[in-house]
Amino acid sequence: MPTLIDKEVQLLSRIRNGDERAIDEIYIASKGRFLAFARKLLNDENSLEDVYQDTVIAFYENVRTGKITSLNSSITTYIIGIGKYMLYHHLKKTKAMSNLDDVDELDLGIATNTYIEQIENKETAIILQQAIEKLGEPCTSLLRLFYYEEKENTEIATLLGYANADVIKSQKYRCMQVLKVIMKKTYKNGK
Amino acid sequence: MANKYQDLIDDYLRDKLDEEQRREVERLADTNEHFRTELDFHKQTKLAFANQQHERLKKRLQSLSDEAPKPLNPNQPTNRFGKSFWFVAATVLLISSIGLYVWSLKQSEASPMDLYIVYFEPYPNVALPVTRDETQLNEHSLAYSYYEQAEYAKAYELFENLLQNSSIDDPEIFFYKGISAMQLNLNDEAIALFNKYKGEATAKLERQAKWYEALTRLKQGDKVQTRKLLQYLADDPGYKQTEAIRLLKQY
Known part of the structure; x- marks a missing residue:
């Protein structure tokens, strides 16, 4: 029986092979933990949903384009790491920024910021x-x-x-x- | 602009140049206006494709948000999904439009066909592209591409070919072929396809298939079956619950 880690490695491999169903599975599996974390920072369900979708797509794109090649922690931890940047950016934009100090945990800042710039420069x-x-x-x-x-x-x-x-x-x-x-x-x- | 810079620009955008070549690109961009325009055009094209795919993926995730979650691991707890701002905005707009339209229809009793026109809209493509296998890419992605362009006859034909190909693992083909069949007025065929789709173990759009089957039965004037399907959708929260409740009151 495959372990959780095997399953997550397989998900990365499926993303690299262009299997978009992998994004569905990640979206469903990480949502609960992401929202539990994110609700402490933002009390707006509509914005949280929007930020979560952008976060999962950013993770997907980072894996697809080879910016994330292996996992040092679980996919959900990565998603929360990227989500912190996305939330930080959202709060800054809406001038409701709170103190988010530990965003560098997984060093995801550069890739995520590039992605934010990309999707906002529409x-x-x-x-x-x-x-x-x-x-x-x-x-x-x-x-x-x-x-x-x-x-x-x-x-x-x-x-x-x-x-x-x-x-x-x-x-x-x-x-x-x-x-x-x-x-x-x-x-x-x-x- | 001569073709001569194309390779240089492509390699620059793909980060394949060495330091010296990169400097050459930057020098050309500074001194040659024509080159700079061309470079910007390529950059913008790359960005436009990235944005287009981002929007497509976002729609895909929004459509998942509309469904009750199916856990990856049955022991793992799941949360009910909320709805994104845009989805809620679009839904409110749609419901208001339907409300207004239906109110105006009520002035003269609405026929099943009137109701069908009010409620039907093609389901967005959230299944493309799934596979990158060489032999599948053309026909598979082309079928969905025709579907997106509302070329339902062509999409229907290609979906049919794909269903004959046992190596393709994409149960959603039944669903999208069903909607294409609806658009071609092949109503019995559409109903059969939605039922086949609902029988697929990995079908993700089961409630959607019920909704479209209900609309097909509505178009056929089959009141008993239409109401039965709508009642199923009305009983549980999820895709089209509000519309099903409303339509039950009108039909």
Whole structure:
């Protein structure tokens, strides 16, 4: 019978392999302990839910992109560690900051702050997001595999059924040109 | 912009450059406006994809919040889920809109089809992408992609192919194929699919399947079965309880 640690290592491995059901399991399993901790700092259930969702996604993204490669403690402890930063940021933003001293426990600050900046800097990317939605296939899949999943060109070629990495390179260039044209049109229409 | 900088920019964004090459990128960004614009465009594209995926994952977790939790370990206690601000805001808005619409319908008795139009909206895609297996990626992600784009005929066809492929472990295909079938007016087929889905041991969207089956039966005018399914949803807290109670009063 697998131990708790085996199960958690398996969850990390599933995240790295792109199995998004792993995020569901983590979300469900860590929620009780996270909320028990977080309610001491913030008395607003709606915001807590929001912060918890961002926290679990930040953990997922840190594992997926290789910023967290192994576990020194349980996944829930990591989630609470990241959640402290998220709560700290939320309280600071709403000017309700209390004294949170021991946030450096797991040294998760840099990765989490980068993630917070990324998800909060939405205005600048919003037109591009609209343009991406209009892009169509195969460009959407190709660019998503390249920019979000950070796959190598040879892997993208195999996944999308192209002959080789060079074809991906030229196809990606064309897709970026199309994206620029759509973006310009979207921007013009939005003005 | 010539293609010549593409590799350099891509490697820069993927942190693959050595110190000297990084300095070259920074120098070009400082001195060459065209290069700087191109670099910013690539950075923004990367960010836009990250934001898009963040929003998608957030919707996925919000949809989980709406369900009673199933513990990973049966001995482990679980907490009831709360609801996020946006989810509550959207629900309040939806309920208010439904209330207003239903009030206006009540002026002249609402037909089952009127009620169907008021209550039906396609369930968001929270299942994509699950697998990265080479042979599965195209068809699997494409099926969900068509579903998201409201191309239900294409999505239905691809979901059908996926169900024939025994190597794909994604029980939610039954559910999403069912909603696609509803949109194509294949109502009996949709009901059969929702029932198959509810029989899957790992089905996560069981209440959702009941809700959509209820709406399909509503569309067919099958009052007895519609009310039976709605009563099930109305009896326990969770997905669409409020709507089920309201719809029971109207039908």
